[in-house]
Amino acid sequence: MVSYLAKPAPPNQDKRWKLVDATIRRQGAQPRGLIETLHTVQEAFGFLDEQALRYVAMSLRVPLSRAFGVATFYHFFTLKPAGEHTCVICMGTACYIKGAPQLLDAVRKDLGIAPGETTPDKKVSLLTARCLGSCGLAPAVVYDQEVAGKVSTNAVREHLKKWTVA
């Protein structure tokens, strides 16, 4: 019984598990802290793999199925590592009617990947967003956390070229 209740040890020596452990402690190792903890894992590691999900589930004493259920229910969580760069195209209403579909088409054609995928050389991940809240600047694109407004097809192509060539 003791071994079941004791907190499991992190999967490996990676220092980043310390951050995850801190969140688990702050949530009192309660099931209610599941989403918060997954946020921390994703922030630290970039994505959620099976090992991380198992560790979090065990630490918070929730079934692995529930951890997996939550990780796949919410769009923000990703189970795959992202590429070196990410390009997020906003598909909010304002962006949509101001030409976001055209931007997306151009990028898909240039990179040869669909939204949610990463180029084979792991350079660029293409994502779409529901709405960035930058509707005043539609259409908006996020290049590696940096929001750019009033983007044209050429601008997005140019930007991606810098990433793929370098």
Next chain:
Amino acid sequence: MTPEELDQIAEEERSEQGKYTQRVNVCIAAGCLSCQSQSVKDALDQEVVRRGTKDHCQVKGVGCMGLCSEGPLVSTSAGVLYKKVEAEDSPALLDSLAGEPVSRLVCPTDVPFFQRQKKIVLENSGLIDPERIEDYIAANGYSALIKALTEMSQREVIDEVTRSGLRGRGGAGYPTGLKWSTVSKAVGAQKYVICNADEGDPGAFMDRSVLESDPHRVLEGMLIAGYAVGASEAYIYVRAEYPLAIKRLRNAIRQAERVGLLGSNICGTRFSFRVDLRLGAGAFVCGEETALIASVEGKRGTPRPRPPYPAMEGLFGKPTLINNVETYANIAPIIRNGGEWYAQVGTEKSKGTKVFALAGRVENTGLVEVPMGISLREMVFEIGGGIPEGRKFKAVQTGGPSGGCLPTDCLDMPVDYESLARAGSIMGSGGMIVMDESSCMVDVAKYFMDFCMTESCGKCIPCRVGTYQMHRILTAIANMTATEQDLKMLEELCDLLKHTSLCGLGQSAPNPVVSTLRSFAEEYRAHIQEHKCPAGVCGQPAGEPL
């Protein structure tokens, strides 16, 4: 923290600010930040230091000034607003403080966009530094909380809110006073307050802007709500997609704890209150209150049938008050100035002001706060400045995926909860997207149905399967392969979803289809019978954005 201490902080801050004879305010809300306003602020800071005028010229980062399309915006103590400022302009801007304005950058403020607004929620936006509690306190911040705690009973606070006629700003428009009263009457030692900051509607950014420009105002509203209903713990459920809002909220909570406005025995009373953040993870359905509660509890965000309502059984089974960011942001001025004062603004059934995010095909896009009851025509053509490039107005979309498209003949309708509902749309959280003749209404309906289909949580069948089938038919119409039979089926599905879905997402998912079918039936007919798209959107290869 006692009332005297609060006054002292306000006094010190005012005298500190009084030392400066010149002021430059730079917008550091998300809209302007993505136009590099941080580099403008840095350049101004450096320039002030270089000139040695640091003692009497203050450069301050402030919240949203509204006209996001013209950012970065800078306002000066000379009373001039500048638009599209770049870092290189900083010497010229500082010169202008004691001389002539820099005419090439001036943004005229005597236009309807600024003149027609009435600011209650956004009264501090663009004036105070969102990252400093002292600045908020100097602008009368937290005085409403002190007033409520020291001079008013819980009943009186609720009565004041009821008198104001404030209705929920999240979209449904439930009377706030009534909701508070229900939670306060609910039996239970532990109650919770939740702030819904999961602004999922595409095309809406009011809550984000309020959180980024004036986070303490939301905290103050929540504190007053907590006092009124007898809650001691609160959560703010905020979208993970808003990192800046999260950062400023965290900072605001820390500051409020430091000065003793959050924590145990606030102002020496028995009232204790703690606020914690919960990050959403990108699920639109979590805007629905029971789904939001499930998500705060760390579960998948699926709604459950009501009743019991959260006011009776909410978070962890305890009575819970859930309001939207903008609702809480309205509370402090109501307590400060009285419910009657607030009720003077607006229409008979919709009181006060509403913040709208104006976007799409209008000249001026950005954030506006207007009295309820203003007409759509004023919104689009006066405040919004009309449609660019001489195109023709077609529709304005309100309420996001749960709302509808309002055509030209609705333009003279007043904007309030009842009128919008009668016209087949909803107030929603306040996104207002203007469309011109280049938008195809079938395509727009398909876009929203795609949204609802993807965001359906899958718990109830009418929504999960119905949105898929409706999307399939709308795609067929857009591809010009649909028949009259399909159209009939689409109408039947609208009815089915509306009446049999579990939560608001499914019940309102048909709204964009119903409203476009009603006002733009000829466009549907053109797609089905004549196999053409009048706006030239459907079936066209994608080209350059218009």
